[in-house]
Amino acid sequence: MANPGPASGLAITEHRLANGLRVVLSEDHLTPVTAVCLWYDVGSRHEVKGRTGLAHLFEHLMFQGSANVSNNGHFELVQGAGGSLNGTTSFERTNYFETMPAHQLELALWLEADRMGSLLAALDDTSMENQRDVVKNERRQRYDNVPYGTAFEKLTALSFPADHPYHHTPIGSMADLDAATLEDARAFFRTYYAPNNAVLSIVGDLDPEQTIAWVEKYFGSIPGHDGKQPPRDGTLPATMDGESRELIREDVPSRALMAAYRLPHDGTRQADAADLALTILGSGESSRLYNRLVRRDRTAVAAGFGLLRLSGAPSLGWLDVKAGAGATIEQIEAAVDEELARFAAEGPTAEELERAQAQIEREWLDRLTTVAGRADELCRYAVLFGDPKLVNNALAKVLDVTAEEVREVAAARLRPDNRAVLVYEPTPDDSNDDDSSENEEAAA
């Protein structure tokens, strides 16, 4: 496993401004680029009933200008400087990032500071109405207008109880997007967008003293505040109270079996063991489920497991099987259950464990190969686990997990009574004439 490279140790320094902003730096002069990443400790789990999707809608508004930046000026200035940028919203955080040619780093810091301190000077109804429409079209494009597009939302809702902060996904519902007001957005900013609720990481071709001086200059005068309420409690029992299941009849191309298993929280050794279990069972073309369902039984065209790592609620192990022509869900489900039971009883072979660890190592190298990837990971460890330096032990921890630990987590968690199941049955082709009412009825 000896593999020198970024994974074996980033040089990391940490700083904290008087207003509470945490700053993480990591120097690397190989390429003349520098990544800036800002994580705000707010995600869809902080949203309240009737306002799902607000954190993500708000993320869009952060690109609509601030006191010294025109509407869309953020995009124009960064791209005009040869940089790339974006923002994303998840259950647990909202991130904003710019990767700049190294000599344009100061501009990115100025821009991020301007909107952190003065967004409300520019935020108005025009931006709000426009971005509401954009986000609704984002929802249509990514979820509502593609086959199986709402599976993630449906399975998440089945996996967490109705009043749980993770019951809804970051995109939110159309009704709630319609209901959000400008005052909601302002209140959201005042509550969550503060230097003491953020971590700023800067990675790449930089001068640390100069960089910290710039951070102090631009961010130092933004007042911190303590208006933030903690998210609603996400505590749940380690396992689900029996299986829940929903059958969807929709105009999809083939049958599908999807399931979410409740798994340990991100940051624990058991979560790493679960990652290895899911990799062995369902990642890539040498995995057990691929070999069984796609190669041998030939009941599926695709079969895999993914891990949705969550730190404020139990993680989810995500099963996705698309049936081949003629195969039934019963056949597929019986084979999946048989493979999971066998794995729970016998655990991985030494060779399977080695393979899974090599895959995870490669994925880790891949993530750390760019300055932007490193900046995001540093923020992640700082925000979710309190210490960016944990990044340097992350891979070693996965490689340290034993076969018996992998078997144990599979035996305890990858069980039919610890999952939510979504089954897709295609409607016949000739049902297209009146499909809207049919869809609603079937999905109810």
Place this chain on the structure above:
Amino acid sequence: MSDTPAQYVPAMDFHPQPQPGTPTPWAFPAPERLTLANGLTVLHCHRPGQQLVAVDMVLDAPLAAEPEGLDGVASILSRALSEGTDTLTAEQFAAELERAGATLDTHADHPALRVSLEVPASRLERGLTLLGDALRVPALPAEEIERLVANRLDEIVHEQANPARRAAKALYASLFAESDRLSRPRAGSTDSVKRIDRDAVKAFYDAHLRPSTATAVVVGDLTGIDLAALLESTLGRWSGESREPSAHGPVTADDTGRVVIVDRPGSVQTQLLIGRIGPDRHDPAWAAQVLGTYCLGGTLTSRLDRVLREEKGYTYGVRAFAQPLRSAADGSGRGLLAISGSVDTESTAPALQDTWTILRTLAAEGLTDAEREEAVQFLVGVAPLKYETAGSVAATLADQVEQYLPDTYQAEFYRQLTELDTDAATRAVVAAFPPDRLVTVLVGDASVIAEPIKALGIGDVTVIAN
């Protein structure tokens, strides 16, 4: 609604917008070449710090070489290359790749069949051995090929249900003559794929895969690696008789302005794909066209999204782009020019109306110097970032090879971009997107969108079933 932003007085200290420092010079990396004893051409490029090494193979097996009625055989061959060798079963081969921390991706496209290996530098020899064996002695087992054929047949059903894929299929079918391989799906249709068996795949392998017409591009941190010796002992073991490289026919298309609606009842959005063909990278105006096309639809501050997204909210984003389809050394190749995105169903006709207005205004008034300047700054400035990883450098070098371009092409492209004036960019983009020579494909609910589209006057409207 009467709230104004002015009532919020930010409490922070403001400073003037900072000025940039001194840029560090950067150039697209220049590869070195060598030829192995078996005739395989190698391009290699040392990128310090890039621990994931990328190896991109360009194999001279263009889709136009597929036997008549067997569309998809190149794709099935590409997928079958990782289904075992003379000493490893399909399952064992997949396991060995993963044990090396490697990934192997294959793709059969119009210019060539591509195989891409990514592997940590520490396991490069193992990765190259597996890649070499996949090319040299693939088992091409009959039962796995039967499965790959069945999977492809299922995949076609999924593609048909995906609005973006469905739109691409309809555009290619409309633009190109039926006799041109470009008109038909790259991985084959239900009828052609059904006919593919082990014999067809093996015959295609025998006819087209050989080292003398292949190129390997190797990029990454190659510190301490004797690359020539390592390649000789891995990819160098592949043998095959020498043959003339493939010739590529010229590309022609019918771009009479017209609309094809693929009916998808109940769609909440309409997928748009508006296209025609134009120059490929051999054309001297390519850099100007990239620049002008970026100003038209490269980002959310470009002309299209400035209106369709940021003013009207019709879409999550619409992009204009150019992409080479099939190139030839004599410059007779062409690329696809297109505008793509999706809009909510009700906004379909208004969005197209605005698109045509934007194109006409562009033709009448041209780009501004400020637009050109910002676009050049972005396209040139973002290059070090775009080419930070070994995989992105390798892919671009491999594209150059399959498009018959010199190794210095990309570096020269960036030099040209910085020297272009606004008129050149305007001329190129206006020539690329003439409003009366565009084929518009819409995948959406015809019962709602067809009538308003007919009223736009952008060409005859045909509705086809999904």
